[in-house]
């Protein structure tokens with residue numbers, strides 16, 4: 001009986017630690033998205049900009065994780081620069097209507113529902129420039145809803 005109680009305790013503690021870790025990860029992601037939304041609301045003209053400009057990854061890292069927002073009709077990064085052989089994870093959230101992201105060269109085609117985080121990942125095995133674009137018709141600017149991944 002005592003053995004069952006102590007293993008039950010250990011399992012419970014592990015579950016609690018896991019929940020805390022998962023919640024922390026979520027709050028990091030959410031903070032980025034909340035601040036992106038605030039930037040847009042504070043200055044409506046920025047809706048036609050990539051509000052966070054260009055992303056350049058740290059060349060010392062094997063894996064890079066990027067938080068990116070999408071909205072009519074931009075991605076929060078106009079370009080994403082990574083280094084050859086890096087594993088790239090992009091967490092994307094829509095700040096308004098449903099959008100998508102496709103990167104044909106990396107066989108990626110993902111739907112992005114509002115209030116959900118879509119995760120895409122690929123390994124940058126090739127040097128070059130690769131377009132990512134929206135795959136869900138999202139209004140008059142849809143045809144120009146794109147950005148570029150630069151692999152150095």
Ligand SMILES: [Cu+2]
Pocket residue numbers: 071072073098099100134135136137138142145
């Ligand atoms: Cu779109």
